[in-house]
Amino acid sequence: MKTIIHLYALLAVALTSTAQLPTPSTPNGNLVTVKEMLINGPPQLKMHSLAMITQKQIPGTVDASYLDALEACSIDSMAPIRSITARILGEYFIQDQSNPEARALEILLTLAQDSNADVRFSATALGLCKLRSMTPKVLETLITIATTDRRAPLLEAIQNAIADLPETKQYLENKLQNQADVACYELYRELIGSEPIHAATYLELPSSRPRLFVFNTGNADPQTAAIELQRQLKKLGIDHKLIQSNDAQATSMLMLKTFITKEYIAVEKYFTNHNQFPITQALWVTPEIEIQLQTF
Structure with a gap:
């Protein structure tokens, strides 16, 4: 979660700097509207326009007249543009709306199935x-x-x-x-x-993906704690190798991956609120988590 928050913080900084650009104009000096930039502008101008909306720096209100432009952004080839578009649709057309805009909802339903994970998160x-x-x-x-x-x-x-x-x-x-x-x-x-x-x-089926449990070992000696936790897991019929971090600051943490449904249910029942090895976190192993585990 901290990683995602940090990512959005970086994005906010980027948008702030982008929004300070002067309002674009055509060669004959006519100002280009935000909607026109969203529909026909190159990526940097689309980002500029989306930033103006997110920072409430556009004249008037963001209403249904913007939906053509936002729909154009929702199919842009750049994932950041699609992601910010989803956030705008959620904020202006869905959140706190007793009668949400049907067209905005349809665009969000499409973005929720996007190939990019950040876009799916924003839309959902x-x-x-x-x-x-x-x-x-x-x-x-x-x-x-x-x-x-x-x-x-x-x-x-x-x-x-x-x-x-x-x-x-x-x-x-x-x-x-x-x-x-x-x-x-x-x-x-x-x-x-x-x-x-x-x-x-x-119960006997493989879970849809591995389940990762993080245990707190307190101030116990890391090796002693690992041996004892492994012993208690074996009593439950679970004999998977524990995952230990090489980071000296994470010595009070042990992790376990389970693969069968009955295994993770048994771990949840036995170690939730456990006096010696309480579960501090239980996660489904996503590809991102799998990569992180490989670096431990």
């Missing part, structure tokens, strides 16, 4: 998740995203948006009745906080 966490009332199409989209994109900040945003909705539980139950989908089962447990019908069906 900062757009669709801000809806006051979830439509069936948006609910289905958010659940689909949550079962495929397991980044913790994104899952948290989706959970905050739909976990308490009766429609969410009903949708997941219907889906699990129609097909055995371990990712859907995992999401049910996370969002609803209980086991669905026929939960035993999934």
